Amino acid sequence: MKGLVYLVRKGDLYAIGHAKNIEDINKRIKPDQIIETLYLEDPQNLEARLFRRYKKNRLPESAYFSLTNSQVVDCKKQLGTRSQIPKSLAAEFSISFTGSILIFILVFLISNYFKLGFLLELSISLAIGSLPFWLLLILGNFGGYETSDLPLFSSWANRTKALSLAALITALAYLLLSLSFRY
Helix, strand or coil: CCEEEEEEEECCEEEEEEECCHHHHHHHCCCCEEEEEEEECCHHHHHHHHHHHCHHHECCCCCEECCCHHHHHHHHHHCCCCCCCCCCCHHHHHHHHHHHHHHHHHHHHHHHHCCCCHHHHHHHHHHHHCHHHHHHHHHCCCCCCCHHHCCCCCCHHHHHHHHHHHHHHHHHHHHHHHHHHHC
């Protein structure tokens, strides 16, 4: 569902949320000022990340926050088009994929130093390299958001992909391990 992620001011408080368009924001909240908006394919993911980022300033069980001026500036920066935070759940999967490749290379180089044999080194590297996918499967994320702030079942696509790749890589590692002991 396409929509806007917004930061608005209402009195002394700030609200972070998502809506289909600016008119919805004005109708629902009637803000004093619309500070920043960002149009996204799936706005709930970025909203959940911002909720997590400012959770110490959040009023319990609401979308209202008691933010300082520096936090408002930071939030505006996060809602900008050049921000560095991932804006979708698909980014979680790409983070785990990148982490898996880096861990694989690092473990392979370390195990190669100990001269364990190519198949055994490859097997160990694959097994340890699959850990980011197992973590994504179990945790659902890498700390960027609270899954309770997302709609039900929204992280299942990532978890399913993580399970598939983790099982495939682990099975390949086991196959290479059994081959390394035969030869």
